[in-house]
Amino acid sequence: MGTNVPRIKLGSQGLEVSKQGLGCMGMSMAYGPPKPEPEMIELIHHAVNSGVTFLDTSDVYGPRTNEILLGKALKGGMRKSVQIATKFGVTRSKDGKMEIHGEPAYVRAACEASLERLQVDCIDLYYAHRIDTRIPIEVTMGELKKLVEEGKIKYIGLSEASASTIRRAHAVHPITAVQSEWSLWARDVEEEIIPTCRELGIGIVPHSPLGRGFFSTGPKLMENLSDGDFRKMIPRLQPGNIEANKVVYERISEMAKEKGCTPSRLALAWVHYQGDDVSPIPGTTKIDNFNENIGALTVKLTSEEMSRLSALADFVKGDRHVFMYSTWINSDTPPLSSWKGEY
Template identity: 60%
Template sequence: MADHAEIQVPRVKLGAQGFEVSKLGFGCMGLTGIYNSPVSDESGIAVIKHAFDHGITFFDTSNAYGPRTNEILLGKALKQLPREKIQVATKFGIVSHDRRGFVVNGKPEYVRACCEESIGRLGVDYIDLYYQHRVDKTVPIEETMGELKKLVEEGKVKYIGLSEASPSTIRRAHAVHPITALQMEWSLWTREIEPEIVPLCRELGIGIVPYSPLGRGFFAGRGVTENLPSDSPLNNIPRFARENLEKNKILYTRVENLARKHHCTPVQLALAWVLHQGDDVVPIPGTTKIKNLDANIGSLKVKLTPEDLKELSDVVSEEEVAGYRSYSLSEPYNWKYSDTPPLQLHANPSA
């Protein structure tokens, strides 16, 4: 196993506007319960502080996580850390979500209200990176971006990001104000962004922040592949459905075998693959356990050649992955980077 000891997480520029972050970020979502039970404030703060003590300074949250309680927890941790050394990313846009899809809102007044509320919950004077969590196609992206631009001019937001946006939306948004980062699902078994989105980001100078870089925990170990609890939310995701999971176990075994070759764990090898995709790529794996956080940090010691990367890509080929990466009410959706997945709900409740 690659040890995390003495690793100094390197700094990288995210996007072309000068935003500097740690090469490995931390996704806070799971601390308040998504795929697991929420942890106590004390435990959550301890994990965040441990991450900072080991060089991770880029923390990702959202007003939708909890909802709201995730930002509050991160805010409590920030009070015990030097604010000027930390980059806080949060999001707006998802009003609610369930198996039917997302209720989204991109109205300017809603953007402003969410920003001011997030600043209050986080206990900060400004948000370093503010994402539109999901695009609302009932509101022209130019209107949403116009309000975000005003928030930048007012000093409430430093940099602007998008999440799960299509190429056309990215271009239109970037024309209003530079987009610093795009957050997309990207891992060994979720590679849809590679043909169009990644080249577009590099053309425009947009950093890429992969969420779920460990395949929603699939590459975290055999505890997921062999002993997934019957009440786990992952059972609702097609790739983890029993018939698909049986097929996908073959892919995990291949990664496990290659991990032995590289003297690391499967989770470290899978995360190293993402980390090696470019200096402009900053994954944000999350965890509730310090031992898992240490393992993630250890992935920075795993060095892969172009041949190694190709070998990994080949053993987890897109054609062999069974099941879609997410779900909808009546049918699994195989959307790539669509602004609005099939059956997504749209609403613009008042701010």
């Protein structure tokens, strides 16, 4: 096993993961067509052998095919070396609209199906992928707590949840991790969500820490995207905004040059320097890019360099997500007293 990747305690319930994880979504969807299975299995094996053992998927990636891929890749002895995180709660209707589900029966059925696709007896970290705003969070958490008691999941996470939702969920059963977008240009979690997680002893898993590839290649990113690549719709990568955001990339590139590292390593190092309770999950489909990302762990930053990098957010134009309505900004749920079903 690789020894160059430090391990951290994620949350205060006992989960230990590699200080950097691997986001697996792009292997199966969103960033162009699915990638060849043998190559993706080779990449997953390379990651685990390099010491990156925290693997992130979801039942909606594919849909479903990403969990199947992970199940195949981890068959046999490798399962013992990894921490699998998957998610439930997002479905697509026939017309492609996103629907969010937190009903107890749905949670249980989704968990059983994920266990089968992943070919495992227990999921290490099970996230609510998005918060169902029709159902008190306590109701969703009640079912997740039962799944922990039954040994089907070890730890519970929330993705894109507001501070009040995190607090209410944590009162039912301890939350181990919160996953949200956090990077040099996605800073909206810093005001309430990060402090709430730290107060409650919850780990933080930043997704898209490289700005969905923008910090690796800058505006050039948009030139080679295939049809159906989700990034073509992201507001801050649209014409107009991307010209303004080019300045951010140029400044990162200048600093990276001074430090003798690449822009992507610098951007990722900034996320690592946020604390020992943080494990970002950059995704990739190429071994070379994976190796590049791992190099971020060796970049040293001074407090002055951290401040310079942090100040770049002031120049960013455009929203971070296509579906801002489905992020933590709108993730509060009704009070438990309003619930008429079983709990």
